Amino acid sequence: MAVDEDFANWQDRHTLALTTATTEAAFFAALSGAARELGFDHCAYGMRARLPLSNPKVVLLNNYSQAWQRRYHDQHYLAVDPTVAHGIRSVLPLVWSEELFRNARPLWEDARAHGLKVGWAQSSYNAQGAVGMLTLARSDELITPAELRKNSLQMTVLAQLAHAGMSELINNRRGTDQAGAATLTSREIEVLRWTADGKTSGEVGQIMSISERTVNFHINNSLGKLGAVNKTAAVIKAALLGLL
Template sequence: MLSNITVILQVPEIKALLFKAGIMKTWQEEQIQSLLNCDSATDLFERIQLLAHELGFDYCAYGIRMPLPISAPKTEMFNNYPSGWQASYKAKNYLAIDPTIALGNQTTLPFIWSDKLFSSARDLWEDARAHGLEHGWVQSCRDAQGISGMLTLARSGEKLLTSELRAKTSELSWLAQTAHFGMSRCLTAKMLPEAGMTLSSREIEVLRWTAEGKTSSEVADILRIAERTVNFHINNAMVKLNANNKTAAAIRAAVLGLLY
């Protein structure tokens, strides 16, 4: 059986970060193991908070979003922000206008808080700063199953200088990637049980053509099998993916990366 450390090193993004420029220091080795020893998302977030503090940040937040349902994706949020800010954020529905979320949905490159970033949400920006959230660093992650996550590290007082960011780039990006890997491991089974399903090669084949808009009859002709056989495989896939019809099954399979 592979050890936890071996498993995480098989994640390309994390492996690349750890070994870039010969980086595989004791700090990373110890923290990989400490994160992977967490059995729950709550415990994992507590560890992330400690690592964030080691990197010079007082506050951190992690949000994970499943790709399904498409109309209202399931999300889970963790943060240690001041209670006053949490209450204000919720009461004023800042989630709907938060530019960090909008930008995080568009890129997986890290970015920092700035006046320009919050130009479209001045009230939110001023309110956050009034609660001690003055300087922040953000990075999003997405995996092959379409699960996305966003790590935010923040602090008051000392500004984030280019020299500090340059010195901590590897550690910050490593933490974002590892946090996403760990949170996905802890939460996916509960939030997205379909992600654990496996499709047969024939189910994948018929769903690919279904996703292209082909009817069962057309798929049967293309694959040179009986139409009832096509429908048999489609029905099996619908059950596995908890889909009400074949179109929904094809969409779910595509979103989860099962058709590649």
């Protein structure tokens, strides 16, 4: 069997398992199984939705020891974890190293003491602005250049599949896809774009050759569709959802 066919079969199998999971337990069982196939005993996946801004939905799943989970939480390591900081600003994969944790030595030494000595992480974003990060870890056997050449494609694809699967799971739990529910017309989008540029309703009307009343009609329709209380909130939400 050709390498390309092997990869296609691997991708099809894990795509089905991760994107059709109906519970977090089923999702993580599929994800951790894929991680073990790639040679990693430990797996973690975290996802933060973009909305609502005041209290975004956060999902954290892992099979780390209970002792390490408590330690990580009690020491507030999330705030200083360089893998998290990297994942927020870049979707490039990274391998754990002494240099990476240079400014977070207590976290690095603590993790190693709990058996987490080798790791790899990569973040993903979707069109709605949700950010997720997959971490694969183990207690020994450094990640070699040869291993990365062999498995980097599967590891990166797994990060993308994890993000797609968790996004689908969250949307199904809500009973609706927020981005799909907020379907704006081309006119509503154009009005919000000009509004985002600081134009008043009167100015937008002049630019678009429509009445100010019509502009406000489109704005009010957008408020209802987006669940926003005013046009500023509507512009922000529409932008975050990738509608503008």
